[in-house]
Amino acid sequence: MKASMWLLLVTGLLWFNLSESQTLISGEIVPSVVDEKADQEKSASARLPKNEQLAKRSTAGLQALYDFQSASGEIVKDRSGVGRPVDLRIRSLNAVRRTKGSLEVRKPTIIRSEKPASKIIQAVRKTGEVSIEAWVQPAKANQSGPARIVTISRGSTERNITLGQDGKKYDIRLWTTETSPNGLPSVTSPQNAFDTKLTHVVYTRDRTGRTRIYLNGDQVLEEAVQGSTLNWHGSFSIALANEFSNNRPWLGTYHLVAIYNRDLLAHEVEQHYLAGPRVDAAVNDQATVAANPNAQLFNQGVAPLLAKHCLECHGPSSKKGKLDLARNSAALAGGENGPAIVPGELDESLLWVYVDSDEMPKDRPPLSNEEKSILKRWIEGGATWSTENIDPSTYAYGSGDTGIWLRRLTVPEYVATVKNSLGVDISDVADDILPKDLRADGFSNTSYNLSVDLKHVEAYARLAEIIVDRLDVKAFARRFSKSQKLTDKDMRGLISKMGKWLLRGPLEDHEITVFRGISTTVASAGGNFEEAVSFIIEAMLQSPRFIYRIENQRGDGTAWPVGDYELASRLSYIIWGSPPDEQLMRAADNGELYDRNGVKQQIQRMLKDARAVERSAQFVYEWLNLARLDNLRPNPDRFPNWDDQLANDMRDETLAFFKEIAWEQNRPLTDLLNAQLTFASPRLADHYGLKSKTRNAKGTDLKQIDLSSVPARGGLLTQGSVLTVGGDEASMVTRGLFVLKDILRGAVSDPPPCVDTTPIPTKPGLTQRGIAEQRIADSQCGGCHSKFEPLAFGLEKFDGIGVYHEQDDHGNGLRDDGEILFPGDAEPVAYESSAELMDRLAGSDRVRQCMTWKVTQFAIGRPLTPADASILESIDKAAQDGGGTYASLITAIVLSELVQMTPTEPIE
């Protein structure tokens, strides 16, 4: 133990009261031997060197955690909160003594899992790294065999890993491709370091084979154990205190056992030692959620059905019968007829009474039997809400069972990947050769829609040839190997290194063999080194690991932490839209991405790179569907000045505006709604009536324009790129729906029955605003139209192509005042002008949340589901704490569970 660390610990303790159970010896807090005479009801761990304010446990890579919190029963729970718990069963309760926080094994027995330790095994196979941490107190020094403390094995001669005691040594056997199935040769701690006191034992092994043993925070051994853990047997179970053959018992007391699929770093081991063996709370929130099935039922079943069937009439703004079912407190309070939901009391819950009798939903199809059953079970089970409010837009597309899809690189990602991996620019040919990615759910990077057809395969093959033609193959190969020989050893070395770079992670042996096959074919055909490498690169460029972002998706059906190279790719594609660079790969190599601070440092570095700006522009392009501008064809009789260049200028305006606000000025993203500046070419400025502000600009050059004296303009919604969504007629419906869905993340139902939806033309005395107000006043239309058409009232003075007018073609005066009802709010808010509307939008939490959802959807490449809602709340809050900027939002997304964890499917 380092003296400075002790000093820090002691200093830190001055801030806190020493508990009765802590032992102070010569000014130091030291691990104490469990006092056999102490009150058995007291937690033994309470006397241990714990100071969590100073020393936090790291949970990255944690796969299983046994902290022996239960003082009774035969089950030892895995409280890692990661994946499906691997609980253990004590074979003979008479052989042990349990207290809260410890388990003493007094006589030989075995404490074992009943099923294979699949999640641990799969996780270690994936990373090639493992750590075992144990707080144990051996009963005696002469146990041998080694006596099994922790083992993942099948019997006395077959194991994946075992931590044991062999006399006065801790002995660790690890099965790799280079060691025996019994894990021999083993590594052992020095004899003189052993003690029968409570000891913190940690074994770590990284993927390069570097193995360390730490005792009480200090490293006591470093050795190399070569080979890979890919051979780990998937059917082995985990046991404590004995081998599965029951002939290697260990006696002593357990306080904590934890297993990781990474090598804990020295400072983390030290921290864990300081933190002591007690873990105060479930490590992962999943445990809390899983612990309340009624809350899960609400999240997955009840909230969607309330949103689908009830909230149109019983939402915060409609509140028919004075009943608001969208908010927890309001729903429990009930409406004018009485309490709608009485937890546990079905017959007193009017919601159930009306729904069960099909009296509700009124004038709508009744709930299905399945839906009724869900509602019934939920009320009977206690009617727990997992959120304060139900947001109908969250459930707009049903439960959102999106499955786990791997992601193909989009066209821009493919081009960027080639450029950044090989230094070859194919942007001049890629768009012609590769089929376009189609838009789904608002973005063209939606993974389920990134399918492939013959054209793709042909394109990848052709592009691979073109790329290699443009590449200095020899120079590229020299980055990875100085040798230019076709011998097996040299080629395998080159393939391994080059493949790791091009395929964004280490290659397995079978992959190296496949690529090596190409070079042998070339050699046998009389080819040379350069030709061989060229063909290997061609093959790598067509590999699924190049074209797709391959990640592990198999496990136990729960979310698992992503591996380090997977995380590196997630970071780089989310932030840059391109592959990891050398620094990021190095961070993955060194295990730095398991450390949250390590990830943060990478994010900060990456956000300073021009690629981050480019990626954000792709987001804006997709979010606002700017590709639409390429296809706009306004009626030439009505808009004779329209041409393609004007459309291009509008798109460039929006992209330049975003760059200025999000990057140059680093302002909150909501400022995009009301920032008093824009960018325009002389032509576009003229179109907007701002010609005088671009006097010195030429051609299509964009010039920044200060709009502080132009109250009508300022913000995205006043730009031509967005205003054109309304078509030639500047439709209030289309513009309003755009604002509702893409700026406010709102949802709206189909037009109600018995309404002619044929658009009504304007005429003298009747403006678009007037037509919209008629619809809103109509009792059958107004329910929905009042939610979105007023959002466009403030834009009425802009015609279909974004020109500002005070009067329409009939001479009718135009208005820009109105009121806005934010989704989820009970009352609308009035605004006097377009500028005030923009200010209200910019100040709205709802707009900010919408941007959080949109950026997140683009980042993770799939539509968001109700199950994501709580994570998005956390992301939104974290981003807000960071200033609400694009950078803070991306940081929050990358640090969230959506990026750090990955769902898995059970292995059959």
Added chain:
Amino acid sequence: MTNRRINRRTMLKGLGSVTVGLPLLEEMLVSSAMAAEQATVPVRAFNVFFGLGIPAPLQSEGFRSVLEPLKPLSKKLLIMRNVDQVRCDESGINAHFDGASGAFTAEPPDGEAKSGGPSIDQVIRKTYYPKGLPTGMVPTLIGGTFFRRSRVSRYVHSYNDDGTVAATMQEKPRELFDRVFGTVMLADGETDARKQRLKRSVLDSVVSQYRFYTGQNSPLGAKSRARIADHLDRIREFEQRAYAMKHKAPNAPDLPPRSKLLHGGEADPGGQGIDITLKELTDEWRLMADLYALAIQMDRVRFGSVTFLAAGERIRLTGDYLYNDKKVFEFDDANQHNASGDKGCSHEWWHKFDEKKQNTQLRAHAHLKMREIAYFLHLLDGPDAQEANGKSILENSMITISTESGDGRHNNVKRELSGVFHAITGANGRFKTGQILDIGAEGLDVYNTMLDTMGASRRIGPAKREGKIIDAIRA
């Protein structure tokens, strides 16, 4: 565009007596697997979609009105009225979209580019060809002439088990031709034997990697593995075309002419609709129909879907409409609506449908759609489409014709998604034909009855739902 009819005879003429016609034809004609199958009639299933639908009241007029063009084929069709797709409605979603998603799947959409389940053609494909179709065949062909896009199920009508599209939509005749009959060319037009061998070695390594990710030790979940498997199938097809089909035919028929119509995003300018003449529309569609039918006749395709105008299509059509060489109407949507942009599109006739009125324009548009659907069906019933059992491809195949809507007014789901027009062919004596039946059942039950009758054990729709066999449609 000049509609130069391409049929099987034209194609085969290219074969001559000396050499091979199109690169794939030789392989196709001599394939023993295929030759063996020729003795019996293969199972085929196609979905034919037309946009905007036929309001239920007009369907009740039988062949006297908009269904008139189907009359010559009436003995080979079973027309089903009163088929209900209301279960496909999703609150808050445009009924063109979810109605179109329901066609051939009976499921609402699952996101903008996915259906809630597989289409019936794909269920049958998987039943009869669980390990893929014979070498050289296109597993699923999706083609069509349409303009409106945004959401995919407006125009794609073949879906995999997981609801994703079963193949890429071919919306230009030339692309469809390439997809069915074309070879693929490597960048430098490889001819050198040594280099070809090396290229094969590259491709072998690629196949090996894709195989790993579809195998037992793949780290991928089921959906991802299915996608990689699909990619692997395409690689094998690529391999076949790049290396096995090296013959070039000097006298092969020319590629179809390039399309002059708008495609891609240009065809749907912000939902505002496009101007198009009747001749432009039907020339392109008929070329597409010719090529699609040819692909079936040549036994290059056994499953898929074809679309004539998307769900909620927005076109401003102009031109004289002739039926049986007699002018019956003049299309001029924008002027007849007295409106431009989206308000001037034919789509609006459906919104204005009023059964108490004549609905002249809507009738003309619906009649036109039936005329063009009938054009495609006739191609599968003509002299080039006769099979060993003495029946035509039309009679031997399961061809399902449907649409997105029973009405067109977004004002009542029950009206709009009830009474959705359906017609099916006999599938080699499995289904009744020559009748117009009032089914009075859900599309889901109709489809599951069709699947059952076709020998598929897989059922679509919710697993727990108790289905109902519609015995009236079985022969």
